[in-house]
Amino acid sequence: MATATYTRSATMPCLICEQKNSLEAVVCNTCGAPMALIQEAVAQDRDPCIVTVVGDSNVGKTVYLGMLLDMLSNRADDFEAVPKGAYSVNLQHSVVSHLSMRQFPPKTAMEVDDWHWAYYQVRRRKRTTDTYDLVMPDMAGEAIAAEVANPKTFKVIRSLLEKSAGAILLVDGALAAAGSPQPDFFALKLMSYLDGVIATRGEKKLTTPVAVVLSKGDYCPEVFDDPRSFAQSNLNRLWNICESRFANYEFFATSVVGALAYGSDEYDNVVPYPLHIAPRGVIEPFEWVLTKLQGDCKRR
Amino acid sequence: MALKLFSRRRSNDQAAADRHGQYEGLGLPPTFESFQPASLPTLDHDALKRAFQQGRYCAILRDQHQWKDSPQFAFVVSEVHRELEQRMALVPAGTVSIAQTLSAQPGDSEEDIAVEAFLLDIHCVTNARFQHFVDAGGYDMLEHWPEEIWPHLIELEDLTGQPGPRFWRQGRHDVRLAEHPVVGISWYEAQAYSLWIGQHLPKEAEWQMAASWHLHSSTNLVRRFPWGDAMNKKRCNIWGSRIGGTVPASAFPNGAAPNHVLQLVGNVWEWTDTEYSITDGNNRPIVGEMPMHVVRGGAFDTYFEFQATSQFRTGQLALARTHNTGFRCAMNLADANWINGG
Numbered sequence: 001m002a003t004a005t006y007t008r009s010a011t012m013p014c015l016i017c018e019q020k021n022s023l024e025a026v027v028c029n030t031c032g033a034p035m036a037l038i039q040e041a042v043a044q045d046r047d048p049c050i051v052t053v054v055g056d057s058n059v060g061k062t063v064y065l066g067m068l069l070d071m072l073s074n075r076a077d078d079f080e081a082v083p084k085g086a087y088s089v090n091l092q093h094s095v096v097s098h099l100s101m102r103q104f105p106p107k108t109a110m111e112v113d114d115w116h117w118a119y120y121q122v123r124r125r126k127r128t129t130d131t132y133d134l135v136m137p138d139m140a141g142e143a144i145a146a147e148v149a150n151p152k153t154f155k156v157i158r159s160l161l162e163k164s165a166g167a168i169l170l171v172d173g174a175l176a177a178a179g180s181p182q183p184d185f186f187a188l189k190l191m192s193y194l195d196g197v198i199a200t201r202g203e204k205k206l207t208t209p210v211a212v213v214l215s216k217g218d219y220c221p222e223v224f225d226d227p228r229s230f231a232q233s234n235l236n237r238l239w240n241i242c243e244s245r246f247a248n249y250e251f252f253a254t255s256v257v258g259a260l261a262y263g264s265d266e267y268d269n270v271v272p273y274p275l276h277i278a279p280r281g282v283i284e285p286f287e288w289v290l291t292k293l294q295g296d297c298k299r300r
Numbered sequence: 301m302a303l304k305l306f307s308r309r310r311s312n313d314q315a316a317a318d319r320h321g322q323y324e325g326l327g328l329p330p331t332f333e334s335f336q337p338a339s340l341p342t343l344d345h346d347a348l349k350r351a352f353q354q355g356r357y358c359a360i361l362r363d364q365h366q367w368k369d370s371p372q373f374a375f376v377v378s379e380v381h382r383e384l385e386q387r388m389a390l391v392p393a394g395t396v397s398i399a400q401t402l403s404a405q406p407g408d409s410e411e412d413i414a415v416e417a418f419l420l421d422i423h424c425v426t427n428a429r430f431q432h433f434v435d436a437g438g439y440d441m442l443e444h445w446p447e448e449i450w451p452h453l454i455e456l457e458d459l460t461g462q463p464g465p466r467f468w469r470q471g472r473h474d475v476r477l478a479e480h481p482v483v484g485i486s487w488y489e490a491q492a493y494s495l496w497i498g499q500h501l502p503k504e505a506e507w508q509m510a511a512s513w514h515l516h517s518s519t520n521l522v523r524r525f526p527w528g529d530a531m532n533k534k535r536c537n538i539w540g541s542r543i544g545g546t547v548p549a550s551a552f553p554n555g556a557a558p559n560h561v562l563q564l565v566g567n568v569w570e571w572t573d574t575e576y577s578i579t580d581g582n583n584r585p586i587v588g589e590m591p592m593h594v595v596r597g598g599a600f601d602t603y604f605e606f607q608a609t610s611q612f613r614t615g616q617l618a619l620a621r622t623h624n625t626g627f628r629c630a631m632n633l634a635d636a637n638w639i640n641g642g
Binding site (some may be wrong): 067071076099100101102121222224225258260261262263264266271273275276277278279280 | 301393402403459466488539540569576578579580582584585586587588589592595599601602606607612614615616617621622623624
């Protein structure tokens, strides 16, 4: 989709699926993505890059992305991140508000129009004049799982991944360390799906950068010692497909919670409580993806 | 030789004060390729002198009957008193209010605890000091470890499988971090060290008293931070200070409490002697997967500033050996009989 081709028209294409919508549309009538994204892209006069944060349900995507955006807004590691549109702040606002009250944010809804979308301009303040326009949606893990299991169930996810300039794949490091094969299998399915979505010629490897991030490192600090070795030992299926089909990938570890405790609600359901917040390894995967993004994402 | 109770000693680190507490941290533990092991210190053959060199000052005072026949005894004891005068500070008596609920909202349940005056280490325990414990075979001295932890002692090893803090190698700390707080140690390791040197971990109420300075006075003044009531990221090392790792335990002299105790807020969380007990707003208990102990003060990676105050309380699994948790030691005033000329 090229904003340059958009001229005065009675319709406006969705930034994600490129289907036409009326000028008054708030969300795309095809995929449900907010029309504010294309409006912002038109205002910026360039197409943004899409960086998707994907992963299984309950792996920590919302907390990770919310913290990442808040840390960038706080100029972590010399980054300068400017939200384009008030809606872009909703995710980090929700995550920070909940964590500050020692609660986790609610589960991301399956409905696309309930997702948080963030449109940010990001640059390094001192090291380079390059500025990146990024769109980073917070998608429901169950929706991702449904799309991977039955392609085209959630067209917006397919469109997002087709258009992704980079991806951050969160994998539950704590579950993997405990010996569960579930994280490995889900990651394998997701990478295989990505392999099918992003078309390549012949046996050529995909060049889309993928940061594989082992989440919940507070549960298993050993993941920080050597994420690559950890992945090779505990997520071998994922490791193998990365090696076979992807040209640009790297392994990282992250945690946001410093300590976790458990209570119960009125129905005796177990409720986890983040006792204090100590972000670790949040910026590094994003920084790596940024360095791998192609030239189209940068404005000089 | 009384401890100077309320003296505000000038910092020896004038250069640091001139930089308004700005320090370059070395960040997280060095990689294997860059690790520089600390050398083995040369210790005296005489057991009493060796104990002094190892920093076991309170143990020397506690076990005086064991040393009194030594010809060096009087001299060493006077040196011990001098060292403790410099390394410890008096925290006066007062009362603290400990939140009992997770949210700690106004009106929530609190426990008021009266705290007697006590002595507290001015600095957190450093890698260099902890090295003495490791070199002396501290991890094999079962008398300093509760029996329930004995089967787990073998798990308390460094990156190369030697007994020691988690991020050490071959039983040695990185020499560049010698004066940084020791981290990667569980509550049990902190407690064992404190017992070895003849001291103890501060109780949570004692720690809060030292940080909040809530004296028995008519003003009812409670400090949110050791230096006052407003966060100042140039007075401590938290996430917003943009250092990204630990700094020497003597850094940020401008963030000291009135009695010159340093870094009660920031740099590393500090183990206390108190088990972590907390409830939700409906009085339902909140517990960890294993026993937890209270940690206080925040660390270099504490993101929310309100989680690095004198009142904020949180917990950590007792066996957790995190990169951002250290400790300091305390001493009962009754054991400091030399203060009153005893």
